[in-house]
Amino acid sequence: MAEDNIFREVDEELRSDRMRALWRRVGPFVIGAAVAIVAVVAVNEGWSWYASSQAARSSDELYAALQTADGDDLAAAQAEFDALAADGSGGYPVLAEFAKASLLARQGDTEGAVAAYDALANDQSNVRLRELALLQSARILVDTGTLADVESRIGTIASDDNPMRRVARELIGLAQFKAGDNEAARTSFEDVLNDPLAQEGIRNRVAFYLAQMTSAGLIVEDTTTDAEVAADAIDALVDGDEAAPAAQP
Structure with a gap:
């Protein structure tokens, strides 16, 4: 019995020695990994705080x-816009550039x-921001440039x-009107x-343009009523039915 206890104690000592030896070998790596994890979390949190504070400052x-x-x-x-464009955080430098152009x-x-x-x-790599800049440029060129200047910038829009097609068509229509192409302007308006997705504001504007062009005699208002269109369609169907037997052998 005593021998069993001795062997057990010796075995436990050997295990303890092996554990200590193992810890001496791998302990530094375990501690290093833990420190690295803590450091990564700290850096991430610090960067998030820094980015948030920088964005708030730029705002x-x-x-x-x-x-x-x-x-x-x-x-x-x-x-002030120049400074923000040079040193701002996030998307604020781009907003500053838009504001600078507007100031000009x-x-x-x-x-x-x-x-x-x-x-x-x-x-711009962002497509929508690129299109917004082109629309702003075209808006100025409606007054100061040519129809070609406007169309070259926003024709594809x-x-x-x-999704920005309605604004582009309005601006192109205004440029066409300025160039004297009233029928093309009418089509654009x-x-x-x-457009079923057109908002009330832009609908009201183009309706006003069309009303002004009509009152000035620049375009002829289409007075054909829905009833007349329906009657013409019925007549065409009747004429087609009457002609059909004659075509049979």
């Missing part, structure tokens, strides 16, 4: 610059504003599958008016 700077612009101190606002237009530098919007469009 405050953008708001302050917009307030400055609203106060008509355009030179100071331009400087507001100051009467339409050529500079168009160039700024075009540069924004060329630099006016396609049926583009009616495309907007007949």
Whole structure:
């Protein structure tokens, strides 16, 4: 019995020695891995806090610059937007670039504003931001450029599958009207008016354009009623039925 106890104690000592030896070999790696995990979590949390604080700072700077612009101190606002575009966080530098282009237009530098919007469009990987910049450029060119200038920028945006097609068609219609192509302008405006997804605001605008063009005699209002269209369709069907027997052998 005593021998069993001795052997058990010796066995436990051997196990303890082996565990200590194993720990000496792998312990540093286990501790290192734990420290690394803690460090990664700490860095991630620190970066999240830093990114959030930077975004909050950029948001405050953008708001302050917009307030400055609203106060008509355009030179100071331009400087604030320049600083935000250079050092801002997240998407705020892009917003600052849009605001800078808008300020140029507001100051009467339409050529500079168009160039700024075009540069924004060329630099954007985000399709919608690129299209927004092109629409802003085209909006200015409706007044200062040619129909070709407008169409070259937003012609593809006016396609049926583009969510911004209604604004593009409105601007193209205005450019067509300015160029004297009244029928083309009418078609563009009616495309907007007949779009089931068009919002009330843009519907009201294009309806106003069409009413003004009609009152000025630039386009002839289609006075054909639904009843007349239906009667013509019935007549065509009747004529077709009467002609059918004659065609049989």
